[in-house]
Each structure stands twice: as structure tokens, then as C-alpha cells.
Amino acid sequence: MFGLVDCNNFYDSCERVFRPELEERPVVVLSNNDGCVVARSQEAKALGLKMGDPYFQVRPLIEQHGVVVCSSNYELYGDMSRRVMWYLQQTAPAVEVYSIDEAFLDLAGMTQHFDLGRWAGEVRGALRQRTGIPTCVGVAPTKTLAKLANKLAKTEFVGGRGAGVLVLSDEAERREALTRVAVEDVWGVGYRSAAKLHAVGVRTAAQLAGVGDAWARKNLGGVVGARLLHELRGFSCAGIVVEDEARKSLACTRSFGRPVTELADVAAAVASHATGAGEKLRRQGLAARLLTVFMETSRFAEVPPPYSFSAQLTMPVATDDTLTLAQVARKGLERIWRPGKRYVKAGVVLDGVERAGTGAQVSLFGDVGVTPERTGLMRAFDALNGRFGAGTVKVATSVAAPGQRQAWAMRRDAKSPAFTTNWGELWAVRC
DNA sequence: TCTGGGGTCCTAGGACCC
């Protein structure tokens, strides 16, 4: 059996833990650059605000109803997520951290000894008490069914019914649950597949489970579709994946605060993203062999495609060295640079990720990349930024010329304090 | 004026290799 623990309205719930005055009010959290709505409280959902709505479009509605607006505060959400995941890891035999607000639990072997419904209820209660975050739990024989059970548990819980837990333990319960979920709400059925399914009259998860395997293979992404049907029918096709073993790529990408036309500005952003990517690698003890640098123009402007330009470079040895990554990224950027365009986003993506130090090839030319001096330099770099704050030490090319504002800097006008990760922003309690 | 960021998996054609 698999469990799926999913935090309710996660970003909103994180804000409410430290700002209880937001309780029962409509609240939205915006993406970087205050671009889109990415999280909504129940009250905000009731007003018709949708995931992904551009802020500038829904602003009148937000102001009309006095909706509280938060810029995204990933330091806070990341830290709250770690607390939730840590507790789950103390509690369940194996945990797959699926996203910032969700985890799959491997409950194999617990079926005979525990009442899983009761156990899941205790986990919910403990999480609420220890972290302040409300959750719902689905339990079922496959991951896809656990997601589906979670969805039903959440719908009932929000509607004032149910305990926030649903266990699908036998065939009758499984069949009944499938009839209550719309096909577009099944995990793995997106916008495109839903349209195809509607066109042939498939409306519910139960009907989807009954379509022919051949049809699914042809129309739902080949083997991906076939697996989906098996999982809905109760045959597990995917196990628990412990996160660290699984990481294959890693990225740092950002939209600019406003469109950028100069190479120096895009190059500064790219150097900053290469720095960020190097920090992520070292934090996780990883090194990468492939680096992709890309830049994009706006897909919403009246300019024909292409919108995206990228170059992938192979490094002689896997590296986690910021200066090497920044140099390689710069080389790639020069290769793809086209003047006369308004760029809105750039990024660095690392592939060919491996454990640092293991399996790393030795370069024929000896001194490429990993020297003790450079390893020491990076250690000092991380230590200084850790002690005195991110960005204390930077790559010079990422810094704007004296007196100039960074053309590409992000907008975050309504960010809450980093209540749990910054000494200067700790929550103040008056007695 | 203003439309996120970080992932996974899959496909496909051209260049190039043996």
C-alpha cells in the first residue's frame, strides 16, 4: 500500500502559521516577479481566482474583495516543507518527497499490523500540532490511486465532511472511488489528454480505467498511458523513489523584472544563475557534466517564434565549481546571442549529474576543474555566503556596473519575512 | 507595462562515429 500526504493550500498555510490574522480571509500567493497566482486560500478559490492567473489581469477582482496578496517566500515554504518531511521520515518506513508539499509513503508491511485509516489520522494530527500545517492523506494499492484517494479526502474535508483521510483497501472501495473522480482530475491526465478523452465520451476515472490498452497506448503517450491504466486498475507500476538517488538534472532560471536587450545584462543574469546552480550542486554533494544555457523572448508579444535559444556544452569532467560553470555558461551564451531582441528570461540547466568525486573521469589534460585550491575557494565562498548572507561574495560578471541598478532584478513587492531562517526576521512575540 | 520555477519522460531529425 502507498500513502500520499498532501499539504492543504500549502503556501497559504505557511503564511497563516505566522500571520494568524489571515485565517478565514481570502489570500493569494504570487509567483516570482509577482507574475501569477500560484496559491490560493479556500476563500480565494471561492472568489473564482484560478491557479496561474496573471496578477495584472485579476488585480481588480483582488482589490474589490480585499484579497490579501503575498509575494512568494520560498525560504519560508522550503523550511516548513523540511519540517513536514522530517516528521514523515521519522514515522513511515520509506518516504518519497514528491514535491514541496507532497510525499508518498511506502506502507508495505504495515497493512496487517495497523489500522491504516486510524494511523493516517494520527499522522495528520501530529503534523498539524508540530508544524501548524493542515494536510490530507490518501491510502491505496498504487500511487495513482493514492493520489486519487487524497483528492477525494480533500474534497470532502474542505466541504466540511470527512476526517481528511481516505483508505481504498478493497476492490469495491476502489471501483466506487473511480466513479467519483472526473477524468481530468486523474494524476497524469493533462489538458491535452483530457480533450481527447472527452471527445470519445470518457468523463470519469472509472471509464478511463475501462478503455482499451491499445487505445491508451496510441492516444495517451504510449507506455505512459498503458502504465496509467494499470495503476487505476490496482496494479502498481511505480515504487517509492528516495529523492537523492533520483536527481538527474538541476536548474536555476528566472524571468527578468523587465525586458532586457543588452548582452552584458543577460550575461550578468546567466553568471548569477550559474552561481546559484553551483551552490545547489555543492549543497547536495553533486557534480554535473552537461550545462545548458538558454534565453527567451516573450511568448505573449507580437513577435513570431522562435522564443527560446539554447546551447548545451559538455564539460571535460563533472564539476561543481562555480567559476568553471560561469565560464562555460558565458561561452554558451555568446554562441546563442542574437542582438535586437527583448529577452524576458534566462537560465542555466545542469544535466549528467553524479555524486561529486565518485565516477568522475580524470581529464587527459590533468588540471581541468578540480584542484585543491579551487575546492578550498568554493568552500570559503559558501562559508562566507552562509555566514554573512546570500550574495555576500559573487562572480564579478554578475554584478551591475557601479551606480547602475541590475536591469534584470526580480520584483517582489509583498514578501513576508523569513520567519524561520533569518535572525533578522524572526517572529516577535510580546508577553 | 505587467503571464513562475523546477522537474520528468518521450520523440525526432541531423551530424557524426565505428
Place this chain on the structure above:
DNA sequence: TCTGGGGTCCTAGGACCC
């Protein structure tokens, strides 16, 4: 008349997830 099979690497894009 007749021109293989099996790879990797690169770029690009589609579909899906949270």
C-alpha cells in the same frame, strides 16, 4: 540494379507534474 546496424550528441519541442 544494388547502399546496414547501432550508437552518441545536439537542438527543439510536446506532455505532464507541483
